[in-house]
Amino acid sequence: MTSAAHFPLDPDQVLRLARETFDIEAAALTGLAARLDGSFVQAVQRVLHTAGRVVVMGMGKSGHIGRKIAATLASTGTPAFFVHPAEASHGDLGMVTAEDLVLAISNSGESGELTALLPVLKRLGVPLIAMTGGPHSTLARHADLTLDCSVEREACPLNLAPTASTTAQLAMGDALAVALLDARGFRPEDFARSHPGGALGRKLLTHVSDVMRSGDAVPRVLPEASFSALMREMSAKGLGCAAVVDGAGQVQGIFTDGDLRRRIEAGADLRTATAAQVMHATPRRIAPDALAVNAAEMMETLGITSVLVVGADGTLEGVVHIRDLMRAKVI
Secondary structure: OOOHOOOOOOOHHHHHHHHHHHHHHHHHHHHHHHOOOOOHHHHHHHHHHOOOOEEEOOOHHHHHHHHHHHHHHHHHOOEEEEEOOHHHOOHHHHHOOOOOEEEEEOOOOOOHHHOHHHHHHHHHHEEEEEEOOOOOOOOHHHEEEEOOOOOOOOOOOOOOOOOOHHEEEHHHHHHHHHHHHHHOOOOHHHHHHHOOOOHHHHHHEEEHHOOOHHHHHHOOOOOOEEHHHHHHHHHHHHEEEEEEEEEOEEEEEEEEHHHHHHHHOOOOOOOOEHHHHOOOOOOOEOOOOEEEHHHHHHHHHHHOOEEEEEEOOOOEOOOOHHHHHHOOOOO
């Protein structure tokens, strides 16, 4: 192979090939959708009724696609994992049980590593769904169901490198995952439980009680507290606000840095005022079991930086500040 340095780059040719690739792969997906039939519905039903897991297998580029399909299925409510066909012949087939279902991916349907496993899978009584571009291939003939992923041609100019065919396989796998997700009634909360370390997981699994300040960290004063006592409490806790509560801990109001600025701008004499006289009597509040992302939305909508956390009985339980939400990576 001659070094690329000897060939001048033709920008027009580069763009033409890129656009042709998109066109060919788009046409492959359009053809895939047009051929979709009852076999796809049966495949979804088979997976739904599988007591075990979906075991995805594939060699080469189909194997790479298979790993992604297995990961997508697993993260959307269908237990699945990938087994390399070559490794399966050397012991990993022990990971497959009679309660599982095998999804075998091969564009030709003649991959030797896959076809070598067919007799064993039959003896185990494991249902087999083939995802192949060869509907009359060895793999398809031995499968319980076949999903036709054939393409007219590859995007590769030599019509050799798996391109359009792997795109079709990936799309078919995504279609399976989406159909199964819907059939299982899979919700955003379920997705979050599979992704606790991701942004969505944090948003849907983190509650206000997980991030709020509580106990002595919550700035609070009694209604009869002097204005100077109110300011000392606000300064000590550093949240730019203080809750006003009665002797039983019931929320009466809130006083914030913004309230202070507005009072000063209005020329009010605050030296003899009490907390009850300067507080805002209808503070925004949120329940401790609410999602932290709801607190973030409230702050963004109202242009505030703190929200009081109040129990069902009206008792102050804590306060959540925008910095708390940022530390928890909710925002």
